[in-house]
Amino acid sequence: MIGDVLVIGNLVFGFSVLFLIFTLNWLLTTHKRWRQLPPGPNGLPILGYLPFIKGDFHENLTDLSHQYGKIFSVRLGQELFVVLSDHKLIREAFRKEEFCARPENTFSKILDGLGIINAEGKLWKDQRRFLHDRLRSFGIKHAGNGREMMEDRIMTEVEELIENLGSLNSAPVDLSTHLSCTVSNVICSMLMSVRFHHDDSKFKRFTHLLDEGFRLFTIMAAAAFLPFLRFLPGMSKAYTQICKNRDEIGEFFQQIVDEHRHSFSPDNVRDIVDAYLLAIHQAKEENRLDSLFEGRNPDKQIQQIIGDMFSAGSESVKTTLLWSIIFAIREQDKQKQVQEELDRVVGRSRLPSLDDLPHLPYTQAFILECMRRSTAVPLGTIHSTSRDSYLGGYLIPKGTQVVPLIHAVHMSETLWKNPKEFSPDRFIQDDTIHKPDYFIPFGVGRRMCLGDTLAKAELFLVFSSLLHVFTITATENEPLPSLKGHVGATVTPNKFLMCAIPRQIETIPKKEA
Numbered sequence: 001m002i003g004d005v006l007v008i009g010n011l012v013f014g015f016s017v018l019f020l021i022f023t024l025n026w027l028l029t030t031h032k033r034w035r036q037l038p039p040g041p042n043g044l045p046i047l048g049y050l051p052f053i054k055g056d057f058h059e060n061l062t063d064l065s066h067q068y069g070k071i072f073s074v075r076l077g078q079e080l081f082v083v084l085s086d087h088k089l090i091r092e093a094f095r096k097e098e099f100c101a102r103p104e105n106t107f108s109k110i111l112d113g114l115g116i117i118n119a120e121g122k123l124w125k126d127q128r129r130f131l132h133d134r135l136r137s138f139g140i141k142h143a144g145n146g147r148e149m150m151e152d153r154i155m156t157e158v159e160e161l162i163e164n165l166g167s168l169n170s171a172p173v174d175l176s177t178h179l180s181c182t183v184s185n186v187i188c189s190m191l192m193s194v195r196f197h198h199d200d201s202k203f204k205r206f207t208h209l210l211d212e213g214f215r216l217f218t219i220m221a222a223a224a225f226l227p228f229l230r231f232l233p234g235m236s237k238a239y240t241q242i243c244k245n246r247d248e249i250g251e252f253f254q255q256i257v258d259e260h261r262h263s264f265s266p267d268n269v270r271d272i273v274d275a276y277l278l279a280i281h282q283a284k285e286e287n288r289l290d291s292l293f294e295g296r297n298p299d300k301q302i303q304q305i306i307g308d309m310f311s312a313g314s315e316s317v318k319t320t321l322l323w324s325i326i327f328a329i330r331e332q333d334k335q336k337q338v339q340e341e342l343d344r345v346v347g348r349s350r351l352p353s354l355d356d357l358p359h360l361p362y363t364q365a366f367i368l369e370c371m372r373r374s375t376a377v378p379l380g381t382i383h384s385t386s387r388d389s390y391l392g393g394y395l396i397p398k399g400t401q402v403v404p405l406i407h408a409v410h411m412s413e414t415l416w417k418n419p420k421e422f423s424p425d426r427f428i429q430d431d432t433i434h435k436p437d438y439f440i441p442f443g444v445g446r447r448m449c450l451g452d453t454l455a456k457a458e459l460f461l462v463f464s465s466l467l468h469v470f471t472i473t474a475t476e477n478e479p480l481p482s483l484k485g486h487v488g489a490t491v492t493p494n495k496f497l498m499c500a501i502p503r504q505i506e507t508i509p510k511k512e513a
């Protein structure tokens, strides 16, 4: 009996010692790893630094970067973030494969790794290569044969925009709704040969669903840091609505895919949807459909690709154009300088074209300065690490969310003279454009923006055409539009009205339909 007690006692003692050793070892390892993390602010248990975030997230992070340096770590709820505010570090990180994953959270679970923006690994690599090649084949390239396909599609929309604004006879207008239609039509025509009128009920429903999606994602943002919040009543309602809207958008895209299937011909690839149908057709013939999208449903993949390309390709371009109009309104003398350059180089009898671009340094510089001063995507798109790695001498554990803080790079006092000042001249040296390597509006590295060539062409053609045909002013007796914006995935200007006053120009020849 005493023997039994002794044996049990020894066992309990042994397990306690083992437990203590394991706990101590775990604490020591955790502490050692914790000490290797980049420096950063302390937060509260469970919540981390979340309660201290006030106002705009990118401004908060920029303030912290001034305090903790070009690489710092911050815990937000359950998630560890590493924030990079130095262009060299961002480049160093994003050229490494292990920094190219996307965070796993409530949102990514809804998207299930489909599409391209949230895809990872082989699926992402294949999609990126595929889309890059197909976009080029539809003329989305800096130079060379076929570029006119892209230019024609954009100019069709520019001409309609000019006609709509002209018909207002200088009356105050909210440009945002018109631009939505312009930029949506450019990307939709390339993706799925669809164009909308801004009054079209289908287009209104579609943009409503996407806008609501962005709004609901903002409500749900806290659940990305503290997953249990998803089950609170308000959040759970937002979550259900996101899923419902996603299904409705999915059905809308599926209709388009089905229509394409009916008229599909492998010899006539009209757009990106057709390019995917061709890839599916070939995979079927070669008996490798199962591995085409890493086992995912092909229709669901096409739906998400349309959704990704549409949302990435419309909101950021529209936002940048709205900022460029705000700067044109606020800086009338610089607007005049653009117009004088356009008159000199393009003349008064036609609209600007991509061939004019190299001869219009001030117009280009104006657009670049808008992209710097009002960085449309201030936090880039958040990356995640697929394994433990080191950066700048610090440990970046697997699963860390890595933020390229583009806003801080573009507003750095050490890189830019008077960064708050709007000064296109900073991009001009000896009458030519000079882009420093710390100008990174499209991100850098392996996951850099896939649509930068299209975006640059759209920004130039829409902005220069508007200023060539109209003088843009604020509405009478109204304050100038604010430089403060609404922060979501992009920083969108607050609603403003403007007047488009026609300049003297000979009739603009219309492109044949």
Ligand code: HEM
Residues within 6 Å of the ligand: 094, 116, 117, 118, 128, 187, 308, 309, 312, 313, 314, 316, 317, 320, 376, 377, 380, 381, 382, 404, 441, 442, 443, 444, 446, 447, 448, 449, 450, 451, 452, 454, 455
């Ligand atoms: C002014 C306009 C635009 C800006 C400022 C912009 C900026 C960005 C940025 C900062 C990223 C994140 C890069 C990263 O993850 O490191 C990105 C990604 C992306 N952009 Fe853009 N973008 C613009 C227009 C476009 C257009 C027109 C398209 C489509 C044709 C597009 C398609 C994409 C896609 C698909 C990605 C994800 C790439 C990936 O995950 O591999 N973007 N963009």
